[in-house]
Amino acid sequence: MKFLSKFYIGLIFLILYAPILVVIIFSFNSSGSLSSFSGFSLYWYRELFRDGEALKALKNSLFLAVTSSVLATLIGTLAAFSISRSKNKYYKRLAEGVSNIPMMNPDIVTGVSMMLLFVGVGTIIGVSDTLGMWTMLMAHTTFNLPYAILQILPRFRQMDKSLTEAALDLGCTPAQTFFRVELPYIMPGVISGLMMGFTLSLDDFVISHFVSSPDFKTLPLYIYNQTAHEVKFSMYALCTLMIVVILILLIAVNVAGSAGESRQRKKEKKTTGVSK
Amino acid sequence: MKKRSVFERIAAAPHLLWSAIFIIAPLLFVVYFAFTDREGNFTFENILSLSSYSHTFLMSIGFSLIATAVCFLIGYPLAYCMARMSEKTRNILMIMLMLPMWISLLIRTYSLMALLDNGGIISTFLTSLGFEKLTFIGTDAAVILGMIYDFLPYMVLPIYTTMTKLDRKYLEAAADLGCNNRQTLFRVILPLSMPGVISGVTMVFVPSISTFYISQKLGGGSFDLLGDTIERQFKNAITYHTGAAISLVMMILILISLAVMNKFSDSEEDIIV
Amino acid sequence: MKRVVCLYTLLLVLLTALCITLSSCGSENARTLYVYNWGEYISDGSEGTLDVNAAFEEYYYEKYGKEVVVNYSTFSSNEDMYAKINSGASTYDVIVPSDYMIQRMVEEDLLAPLDLSKIPNYANIDDDFKGENVYYEDDTDNIYSVPYFYGMVGVIYNSSIVAEDDEQIGSWGLMWDADYTGDILQFNNNRDAFGTALYYLGYDVNEATEEQWREALELLKSQKDLVQGYVMDEIFNKMKSGSAAVASYYAGDFLAMHEDNEDLSFFYPKEGTNIYVDAMCIPKNSKNYDLALEYINFMCSEEVGVANALYTYYASPLTAVVENAEYQETMAEVHEDAMEILYGDMAASVPTQAYLNLTPERLTVLNSLWEELKVESSIGIGIYVCCAVILGALILLVVYNVVKKRRWAKLYD
Numbered sequence: 001m002k003f004l005s006k007f008y009i010g011l012i013f014l015i016l017y018a019p020i021l022v023v024i025i026f027s028f029n030s031s032g033s034l035s036s037f038s039g040f041s042l043y044w045y046r047e048l049f050r051d052g053e054a055l056k057a058l059k060n061s062l063f064l065a066v067t068s069s070v071l072a073t074l075i076g077t078l079a080a081f082s083i084s085r086s087k088n089k090y091y092k093r094l095a096e097g098v099s100n101i102p103m104m105n106p107d108i109v110t111g112v113s114m115m116l117l118f119v120g121v122g123t124i125i126g127v128s129d130t131l132g133m134w135t136m137l138m139a140h141t142t143f144n145l146p147y148a149i150l151q152i153l154p155r156f157r158q159m160d161k162s163l164t165e166a167a168l169d170l171g172c173t174p175a176q177t178f179f180r181v182e183l184p185y186i187m188p189g190v191i192s193g194l195m196m197g198f199t200l201s202l203d204d205f206v207i208s209h210f211v212s213s214p215d216f217k218t219l220p221l222y223i224y225n226q227t228a229h230e231v232k233f234s235m236y237a238l239c240t241l242m243i244v245v246i247l248i249l250l251i252a253v254n255v256a257g258s259a260g261e262s263r264q265r266k267k268e269k270k271t272t273g274v275s276k
Numbered sequence: 277m278k279k280r281s282v283f284e285r286i287a288a289a290p291h292l293l294w295s296a297i298f299i300i301a302p303l304l305f306v307v308y309f310a311f312t313d314r315e316g317n318f319t320f321e322n323i324l325s326l327s328s329y330s331h332t333f334l335m336s337i338g339f340s341l342i343a344t345a346v347c348f349l350i351g352y353p354l355a356y357c358m359a360r361m362s363e364k365t366r367n368i369l370m371i372m373l374m375l376p377m378w379i380s381l382l383i384r385t386y387s388l389m390a391l392l393d394n395g396g397i398i399s400t401f402l403t404s405l406g407f408e409k410l411t412f413i414g415t416d417a418a419v420i421l422g423m424i425y426d427f428l429p430y431m432v433l434p435i436y437t438t439m440t441k442l443d444r445k446y447l448e449a450a451a452d453l454g455c456n457n458r459q460t461l462f463r464v465i466l467p468l469s470m471p472g473v474i475s476g477v478t479m480v481f482v483p484s485i486s487t488f489y490i491s492q493k494l495g496g497g498s499f500d501l502l503g504d505t506i507e508r509q510f511k512n513a514i515t516y517h518t519g520a521a522i523s524l525v526m527m528i529l530i531l532i533s534l535a536v537m538n539k540f541s542d543s544e545e546d547i548i549v
Numbered sequence: 550m551k552r553v554v555c556l557y558t559l560l561l562v563l564l565t566a567l568c569i570t571l572s573s574c575g576s577e578n579a580r581t582l583y584v585y586n587w588g589e590y591i592s593d594g595s596e597g598t599l600d601v602n603a604a605f606e607e608y609y610y611e612k613y614g615k616e617v618v619v620n621y622s623t624f625s626s627n628e629d630m631y632a633k634i635n636s637g638a639s640t641y642d643v644i645v646p647s648d649y650m651i652q653r654m655v656e657e658d659l660l661a662p663l664d665l666s667k668i669p670n671y672a673n674i675d676d677d678f679k680g681e682n683v684y685y686e687d688d689t690d691n692i693y694s695v696p697y698f699y700g701m702v703g704v705i706y707n708s709s710i711v712a713e714d715d716e717q718i719g720s721w722g723l724m725w726d727a728d729y730t731g732d733i734l735q736f737n738n739n740r741d742a743f744g745t746a747l748y749y750l751g752y753d754v755n756e757a758t759e760e761q762w763r764e765a766l767e768l769l770k771s772q773k774d775l776v777q778g779y780v781m782d783e784i785f786n787k788m789k790s791g792s793a794a795v796a797s798y799y800a801g802d803f804l805a806m807h808e809d810n811e812d813l814s815f816f817y818p819k820e821g822t823n824i825y826v827d828a829m830c831i832p833k834n835s836k837n838y839d840l841a842l843e844y845i846n847f848m849c850s851e852e853v854g855v856a857n858a859l860y861t862y863y864a865s866p867l868t869a870v871v872e873n874a875e876y877q878e879t880m881a882e883v884h885e886d887a888m889e890i891l892y893g894d895m896a897a898s899v900p901t902q903a904y905l906n907l908t909p910e911r912l913t914v915l916n917s918l919w920e921e922l923k924v925e926s927s928i929g930i931g932i933y934v935c936c937a938v939i940l941g942a943l944i945l946l947v948v949y950n951v952v953k954k955r956r957w958a959k960l961y962d
Contacts, residue, residue, distance in 0.1 A: 005357035009369065012354050016376055016428065019387035022397060026390070036400075047595060053621075079291030082284045091288070098295040101303070104478075104534060106486030108503050109523050112510060113302030116520065120305050142298040145291070174283040203380050205489070210510065214622035214633070215583065223382050225588065227493070228625055228782060236390075239383045246378045250371055331924055338936045345939045393792055411731050413792070414778040416932055496778025497737045500923045508923075513632050515916070 020243065027236035044237040054238065057222035060133075061202055064218060068140035069148075069197030073190055075141075076148030080189075081182065083149070084156035099146035107143075111210035114139050118211060131213040139211045140204065144197035151196060155189035156182070195253070306527075309520030322521035329505060329522065333529075336502040339416070340484035343423035344431075347480045348473065350424070351431035355472075356461070358432075359439040366440070373436075377429045382489060388425055389493050392418060414496030422490040423480075430479035438472030439465065474537055482530055502526055579616035582840050585630060585641040587827065588623040588782070590698075592853075592860035599856040605847050609840075617840060625781065626738055634659055640834050642841040648685035648826045649740075651694050652906040655686060661831045662691035667842040670849035671695060673867045678826065684903060685826070694828035695845050698801070698863035701896055702741070702823040705784075705803045709812040710794040721749035721818045723795055725768070730775045734787060734796035737779035739919035740904060741823070742769060745797055748821050748902075755905045759914060766918045770925060779923075788813060800890055801863030807884050815890065821900035826866070864891040 030041035048054060083095050102110050114135070122130035159182065167177040183190075205220035212221055219242075226235050313319045326333075358369050376384060391397055392412040399410055412418045446468065450460045484490075488503030495501075502522065509519025584602070594600025602619040609617045624630040627650040634644065634654070646654060654660050665671050676682070678696040686693055704723055710732065717723040724733055724745060736742040746765035747754045757765070777793050785802065787793040789809045803815045829848065831841045847853060851869040855876050858865040862883065870876055871892060880887040889895050907915065 005360060008353060009357050009361075012350065012428075013369075013372060016425070017372075019384065019391045019425075020376070020379065022391050023383070023387040050594065075290045075294055078287040082288035082291075085284050086288070095288070095291065095295075098299055099291075101299050104482070104531070105527060106482050106503075106530065108486045108488065108506055109306070109527050110302075112506060112519065112523050113306045114298065115510065116305040116309055116516070117298070117302040119516075120308075138298060142294070145294065149291075178283070199378060203378070205380065205382055209507075214585065214624070215620055217622075220380055220382055223380070223386075224489070225623065225625075227382065227386050228588070235386070239379075239387065242383065243375075243379055247375060250375060250378060254367070254371055328920070329924060335932075338932050341939050342932065342935045345935075393786070393790065396790075411777065411792075414731075496783075497780050498773070498776065498778045505923075511629055511632060512916075513635065514913075 023236050024240045024243065027233065027240040029233065044233040045241075048234040048237045048241075051234065053217075054219075054222060054234075057217045057219045060216055061219040064133075064136055064140055065198045065201040068137055068144055068201045069194050071137075071141045072144035072148045072197045073152075073193045076145055076193055077152055077183075077186070077190060079145075080149050080152040080156050080186075081178065084153060084159075099149050102143050103146050107204075107206035108210075110143060111139070111207040114142070114207065115210040131211060133216045135211045136208060136216060136218070139207050140201045143204070143207060144200055147196045147200060148193035151193035152186055152189040155186040159185050306520050306524055309517050310524045313517060314514070322517045323525070325518060326521055326525060332500055332502055332505050333525075335499070336485050337529075339420055339499075339501065340423065340481050343420050343427065343484045344477055344481045346420070346424050347428050347431040348477065351428055351476065352435060352473070355432050355435035355439055355469075356465070358436055359442075370436075373429050373432060377433070381426055384426055385422055385490055385493050388422055389413065392421075392494070413494060414498055416495075416499065418494040419491050419499050419501075422494040423484040423487065426487075426490060427480040427484055430483075431476040434475040434479065435469055435472040438469045442468055477537065478534060481533070485530065486526065579618045580837060580840060581618045581620050582643070582837055582844055583641040584619055584621045584844065585633070585644045586621065586623055587645060588625055590623070590645065590827075590861060591621070592856040598860050599853070601848075601853055601856060604853070605844060608847060609843065619844075628738075634832055640836055641832055642835040642837045643829055643844050644832060645697050645827050645829050646694075647904075648828070649904040649906045651828060651830060652685040652687070654830070655688060655693050656906065659833055660693045661833045661835060661838065662688075662693055663695065663831065663845070664842060665692060667839070668695060668846045668849065670846045673849050673851065673854070673869045675866050675868045675871075678866045685905070694830045695849060696826050696828045696866035697848065698858075698861065699824070699826040699866055700799050700801050700863050700891070701817060701825075701901060702744070702797055703800050703803065703815050703817045704795065704797050705788055705806065705813055705815050706796075707788065707791060707794045707810075707812050708814045710791070719816050719819050721745060721797075721820055724797060725749070725772055725775065726795070727775060729794045731777050732794035733772070733776045734784055734793045735769075735772065735776045735779050736797065737781050739915050741797075742779070742922075743915065743918070744823055744904065746772075748818065748823070751820055754823070754902055755907070762914060762918060766922060769922050773922070773925065799863070800896070801861055804862040804880075804883050804887055804890070817896060817899040819899055821902060824901040824903050826903075862887075862891075 025037065027044055028040050028042070029037050030039040030043060079095060079099075083092055086092055115131075118130045118135045163181055163185070164177055167181045168174070172180065203220065204218075205224060208218055208221055209224065212218070217225070223235060223238070226232055310322055311318055311320070313321060358366060358373075361369065389396075393399070399412070402410060412421075442465065446464055447460060450464045455463065485501075486503045486506075487501065488507045491499045491501045491504055506519050506522050506526075509515040509522065592598045592601045594603065602621050605619055606617055609615065624633070627647050630644060630646060631650060631654070634641065635657075651660070674696055678699070683692075683694075704721070706718070706723060711718070711723070711729065715723070715726070715728075717726050723729075724735070726733075736745065743762070743765050744754050746768040747757055747761070750761070750764060750768065752761045752765070777787070780787065784793075784796050784798050785806060788796055788806050791810070791812075800815065800817075803813065807813045807815075829845045831838060831845075835841055848857070849867060851867065851873065854865055854867040854870040855873050858867075858870050858876060859879055862880075865871060877888060880891075884890070886893075886895070
């Protein structure tokens, strides 16, 4: 049984990784052929780094990912704060329901609806070139927002209300309470909200496809354009680089996270030990 | 305490404002476009003309249904096997499962195409073994395979998470009361992991019904799924209205199926209790 | 947790630094020229070729002492480009539409007339593309476009799969040959796909009646079971790797494919085929009219023309390029009959007809016919069976649960 389940896991993961491995291996192929590996070379990587358009797209992607995730986390933190503290049931239900919409809707509908909004508003106010960097920023912030709230809200809910009350009783202003007591407590949620937004935005293709203009391309859009043409092996090189970066990030976060967790556990043990 | 509630209200404002402008208003625009013609007159024409797309709707639903079912059949045992591993192995497997989710969908689809293409590795290998030339790209199987490959991790992850959170006492109780492994799986674990299954099914079904990149790359342009149709309508300013109508109908369709599924999962929970 | 915070902060700082350094590359005061061209349609410096846009920036700096930045973006169909220009979503300074699209844009007053005195290199253009011969511009007083490349559509086939003595060779019939079921590629755009059918039927591609369009649709529907897919530039890969055996595409692209796969052959169908001209134009809302003229002039110089022609392999309308010895030599290495295919008798031996702008009514008809073709798809019965099985299983499960629940309820009562 144990063997069987190990075999099954291995098989599925092999299938899951086979195409990715093929791309990685053939990005080092010295010839532009997929059917045979003719020799190791970094030729396609050199080609990639000479490609100004790819670098520009990378720059745009990073800019967008950073700004939209920060903006979304900012709004999301405030929203989560007021959702968790509010006593108004209707407001709570409304706020959570609204942030569910972009998560439930297929990306294509979100993208199309935003495009119609931008184009429609553009026609109303008479500005013709609405699509571009700003619309991308707005769209990315919008789809990052629910995820940010999702990460931060549980932290607020877990938080002991008496902490806030104590701070207020001891003479903190509401703003001070928020920054000195609540913010530090919810920080892990904020961080994971930021990271989630960052990756989502970096990764998004479908929504960007509809709200972008050719003069502000992100990396996924660039890849899409490239793959519509002839398959270029420099694309394989780009894919490989992205996979490596993601792998490093993932492992780093995991190692840091588990280290932090075990430390926290130790601390908890200590405190419970003392109290006993 | 008064000040506090003022602060709370101000904090709520940006989110509500943002949602109203960028979530609610766009949907209203979709509805507006779906029910007007190019001159801005109210019309049912766009919705009625969708009857010619009935085939596209059927095909999309069919493809994503099959993809979802296969994902479940492959993913559930995988999640089950993973959940039974030691914690250390589990963490590694978790990273391995997450990695493909973090890699862009474009890249994964593209790499699958590289593997399956007629001049690609698999077909070269098969022909060198003396098999007759096989065509994968441009078949319905390739499109469905693409959906399964791209979205399988989305099925496994939620199921796996609910399984690891499962209270072991239930399993022990089941064993004590004389269930064998198989009975435990079907009578205890499966019903208890239903919330994970539901969210997994949603996470596979919704993107596969609306995809257009997968069908473009792996379908070789001969399968016109809902996503492709919508995307094509929005390339041309004349057809925005038809595109909006298709999007609207698809959205409603998805919402209905999600509602039905949630209903289904509720009744499921009742049984356990 | 602190470590995660540190890690993330570090990452953010690094990325911001990267953003700043990357963005500081572009200088602040330079003018930007927005060029909108077909994908892979310019020598871009890859694999040791001349980087034309960079060369223009350099040339401009040397000539005027001012910096200019070329913002180059690409489109993949005339209709995409038209939508962008027409919606006014962005302003471009130089665009490269095809003939019928130029005609339409001139009619809709989207293009600015060119000041030819600012384009001295216009003299390099062959007389076949001037004056009376510019079939896509009706305005006799003004010139709106300068030809960039031209070419003809032909049929490409893989001679290791298609028998050399196949009697359909030389005819559009090869695209409908059931022997190559699953190995045929058709255009994924309505005008060209319907074009192949109309040429095959011998109808006028611009003046065909609605019945003739319908007939073409039926022909394309009958082809739907034979084709591997409707594709555009994916043809390159599929033909080079031998995934597909027959495809219709542009002569210049055939030469590029032939370079990688010697088995590929080419002919112009005897029933007649499409000839097209892609030309450089300046949209009316361009903010850099003079700069755009300068760019067009630069593109018409011999050196740049040769670089582009050697990059794309399309037929150049510049006489200086066609007569250039280096160009002729290199093309001969690509394919022994390259010059013949692009400029010679082979191209002259078949009737040709260009696409002209269709009336809005015709366009609507074409759009709806194309939708009809795309929607029609023959998915296997297996799909339906699978769906039925899944739905059946789901319904069974629900019924089973309901029944079980009732039974429990009864027991408790």
